[in-house]
Amino acid sequence: xxxxxxxxxxxxxxxxxxxxxSISDGVFTVDMDWRITSFNRAAEEITGVSRQEAIQRRxxxxxxxxxxxxxxxxQQTLKTGKPIIGKSGYIITSDGNxxxxxxxxxxxxxxxxxxxxxAETFRDLSEVEALxxxxxxxxxxxxxxxxSPLMQRVFEVxxxxxxxPSTVLILGETGTGKELxxxxxxxxxxxxxxxxxxxxxxxxxxxxxxxxxxxYKAGAFTGAAKDKPGRFDLARGGTIFLDEIGDVxxxxxVRLLRVLQERTYEPLGATRSETTDARVIVATNxxxxxxxxSGAFREDLYYRVNVVRVQLPPLRRRKEDIPLLxxxxxxxxxxxxxxxxxxxxxxxxSLLMAHHWPGNVRELANAIERSFIMCSEGLISIGHLPEExxxxxxxxxxxxxxxxxxxxLDAQSIRTALERNNYNRLAAAHELGIHKTTxxxxxxxxxxxxxxxxxxxxxxxxx
Amino acid sequence: MxxxxxxxxxxxxxxxxxxxxxxxxxxxxxxxQIIAEARETLPDDQPVQKVLRLAELGVDxxxxxxxxxxxxxxxxxxxxxxxxxxxxELPEVxxxxxxxxxxxxxxxxxxxRRRCRSLRQRTAMGGRNIS
Numbered sequence: 001x002x003x004x005x006x007x008x009x010x011x012x013x014x015x016x017x018x019x020x021x022s023i024s025d026g027v028f029t030v031d032m033d034w035r036i037t038s039f040n041r042a043a044e045e046i047t048g049v050s051r052q053e054a055i056q057r058r059x060x061x062x063x064x065x066x067x068x069x070x071x072x073x074x075q076q077t078l079k080t081g082k083p084i085i086g087k088s089g090y091i092i093t094s095d096g097n098x099x100x101x102x103x104x105x106x107x108x109x110x111x112x113x114x115x116x117x118x119a120e121t122f123r124d125l126s127e128v129e130a131l132x133x134x135x136x137x138x139x140x141x142x143x144x145x146x147x148s149p150l151m152q153r154v155f156e157v158x159x160x161x162x163x164x165p166s167t168v169l170i171l172g173e174t175g176t177g178k179e180l181x182x183x184x185x186x187x188x189x190x191x192x193x194x195x196x197x198x199x200x201x202x203x204x205x206x207x208x209x210x211x212x213x214x215x216y217k218a219g220a221f222t223g224a225a226k227d228k229p230g231r232f233d234l235a236r237g238g239t240i241f242l243d244e245i246g247d248v249x250x251x252x253x254v255r256l257l258r259v260l261q262e263r264t265y266e267p268l269g270a271t272r273s274e275t276t277d278a279r280v281i282v283a284t285n286x287x288x289x290x291x292x293x294s295g296a297f298r299e300d301l302y303y304r305v306n307v308v309r310v311q312l313p314p315l316r317r318r319k320e321d322i323p324l325l326x327x328x329x330x331x332x333x334x335x336x337x338x339x340x341x342x343x344x345x346x347x348x349x350s351l352l353m354a355h356h357w358p359g360n361v362r363e364l365a366n367a368i369e370r371s372f373i374m375c376s377e378g379l380i381s382i383g384h385l386p387e388e389x390x391x392x393x394x395x396x397x398x399x400x401x402x403x404x405x406x407x408x409l410d411a412q413s414i415r416t417a418l419e420r421n422n423y424n425r426l427a428a429a430h431e432l433g434i435h436k437t438t439x440x441x442x443x444x445x446x447x448x449x450x451x452x453x454x455x456x457x458x459x460x461x462x463x
Numbered sequence: 464m465x466x467x468x469x470x471x472x473x474x475x476x477x478x479x480x481x482x483x484x485x486x487x488x489x490x491x492x493x494x495x496q497i498i499a500e501a502r503e504t505l506p507d508d509q510p511v512q513k514v515l516r517l518a519e520l521g522v523d524x525x526x527x528x529x530x531x532x533x534x535x536x537x538x539x540x541x542x543x544x545x546x547x548x549x550x551x552e553l554p555e556v557x558x559x560x561x562x563x564x565x566x567x568x569x570x571x572x573x574x575x576r577r578r579c580r581s582l583r584q585r586t587a588m589g590g591r592n593i594s
Contacts, residue, residue, distance in 0.1 A: 047574065048574050049573045049574030050574065053573040053574055054573055054574075057550075057573045058475075058550070060478035061478055061528070061550040061572050061573060062572075062573045062574070063478070064478050064479050064528065064529035064572065065478075065479065066479055066481065066482045067482075068478040068479055068482075069472045069473070069477060069478065069479075069482065069483070070472075071482075091529075092479055092481065092529035092530065092531055093529075094529075094548060094572070094574050094575045095532070096529075096530065096531050096532030096535055097531075097532065098481075098531050
């Protein structure tokens with residue numbers, strides 16, 4: 001015990017040393033030959049190197065950070081005399097673990113003001129990184145990315161939906177990611193090892209769709225030389241995804257109803273029924289309830305598929321996701337195309353935020369992919385974005401600056417207000433909170449083309 | 464015939480292989496005489512590109528400073544023997560390697576004497592088995 005006291009008395013020789021020992025940031029100092037002259041307790045803990053081993057060794061051999069060498073922060077500080085605060089990197093411990101850190105540096109001078117070395121403090125960011133990853137994962141399920149409250153609600157119930165064997169109905173406009181959602185449900189389900197078979201029911205004529213779904217036997221029709229398994233058969237032990245279910249003919253609806261109710265079907269030309277254990281996920285961009293009311297979609301089939309319903313909101317209702325999705329697509333296309341695009345310029349992002357996105361996430365993905373062709377490095381700017389986002393009567397000579405971004409946003413707001421008000425200028429001006437003469441002036445200046453008939457003349461004609 | 468690559472910076476073994484770019488290649492004949500020496504720049508790309516380049520160069524041993532576990536495993540998968548966590552002046556380290564003296568504590572990075580020696584021997588043996 002007395003030995004321990006002696007050690008602690010030695011360790012806490014000066015108040016400065018006591019403070020350095022108590023803090024959770026690693027601190028070391030070096031002389032002008034890059035040899036370590038002091039190494040605090042936290043530095044020992046973070047690097048896994050004891051003070052005894054560290055003292056008088058070259059700092060790069062002890063610290064082993066990604067910055068050691070050409071990116072040395074301390075070397076830069078000693079050269080310029082300016083401290084560096086919070087430079088990020090990682091160190092490698094003796095067991096090969098990478099520890100994310102941030103470093104700060106300062107010069108050391110003696111009482112006469114002569115440069116005698118440098119000091120480096122470093123912070124272990126492992127916990128921060130882990131928290132950041134956890135936070136990211138809250139906004140990400142499989143390939144689905146969203147921080148919108150509307151989608152968060154979907155994310156919360158997704159594991160439960162995936163675990164159940166019930167039929168799922170996915171509703172959403174075109175491009176909202178219905179197939180991606182179906183795939184994610186499959187990937188989260190106990191059937192993830194089984195196949196995921198997708199069929200677009202709207203892309204095939206009725207007879208072809210029937211043979212695609214249920215298969216046929218040899219001799220069922222001219223040219224059917226041998227048996228062909230249907231998609232239901234291929235999806236055995238897995239999931240079958242029927243997209244555009246709202247486009248299926250009434251005759252095929254009856255056959256689908258039977259599969260969903262009894263899990264049996266007959267391939268074309270077969271004399272015996274076959275059973276299926278595939279989980280069924282269906283999707284449509286149509287209003288199935290309305291189709292049921294109008295008689296275009298069978299009521300019994302509607303109730304059979306509408307067991308668990310997932311509604312995907314259009315992108316215009318979750319615009320807060322646009323920055324997150326843009327980052328996601330940039331990261332993805334960087335990886336696929338081996339590029340290093342750093343991100344998107346603020347004015348270009350503003351333009352994306354103002355767009356109506358009728359094609360939803362697919363349209364956004366295409367816009368980013370298109371901008372990758374135009375942009376070779378740095379940030380994606382307005383000039384790299386597709387014309388349909390930037391055009392609408394503005395001349396290209398205006399250039400990609402903040403002013404033109406402002407005009408583009410103005411033009412988009414005015415156009416949206418006009419469309420919403422059936423081109424009634426007065427109503428549009430009211431909605432925008434500006435006087436109608438200001439609106440006329442802006443329309444003229446921005447060169448917005450308008451239909452000949454306006455809201456008033458339409459109304460007059462209707463009357 | 465033996466061919467080794469030494470990841471270096473400023474005429475010393477580079478402290479971190481993951482961020483190192485410069486390689487010094489040494490080829491020995493069966494009697495231990497140097498038959499070829501060369502300098503090579505590694506791609507500043509995905510870690511796997513570095514490992515692929517080493518494999519392309521026909522390197523059978525890599526002598527380097529600190530190295531992350533994922534890169535150690537990749538090198539092992541490509542049958543490249545690894546002598547990691549080495550510190551020192553490049554000519555001295557090359558000399559020690561030629562005389563099979565690299566496991567010496569004098570060339571071990573601080574904090575790596577006991578812990579990393581077993582790793583060095585294990586990975587080196589793993590590499591031999593594969594090759």
